[in-house]
Amino acid sequence: MPRRHQKPSRHELKGWHKPPDSIVITRPSRFGNPYKVRPYGPYTAEEAAGLYERDLLAGGVESAPGRPPTTIEELRRRAGGLDVVCTCDLDAACHGDVILKYANT
Template structure:
């Protein structure tokens, strides 16, 4: 089962794809960005991931979701987000593999301390 790994675009195992900032799979919504809600407060990481997921469920986003699912199926996903934090890579893993992603303590830099 594919997993999310912590790392950068420069250290990719052959069975993985970088989905972080600067990639075509990056989350355009970031923690700290202004929320689109009426309160206009800074978003948490969880809110940014939820907004990414909601966008992919919309009419235009569904086309992207289908493309992402085909392109990422069976691959581990690498992002710079801490493995203990919410990350859009979890949404992409779900889309691509149809199951709830397994969180791991594995990092491309070694075990998390």
């Protein structure tokens, strides 16, 4: 079953390589979460992941202005069977868990 990996912070990136068969879901990628988590935005990690899931189920998530919404069908097509890589702590709520849930159903 695909899983979530943690991308190192910017100052720890030297020598790091994205795991094979994975996609990066950080901002500003196609699958980035537009809902920012504290201290950079008003939401908790749980709220941001919940809002991402709400929008996904409502028809799609607009990850950036002017970009077409990301839909469940697109997640299945482009992320199905792949691991996801984000900067969230692995024990924290993350929209990556939502992506894994819907991309692999």
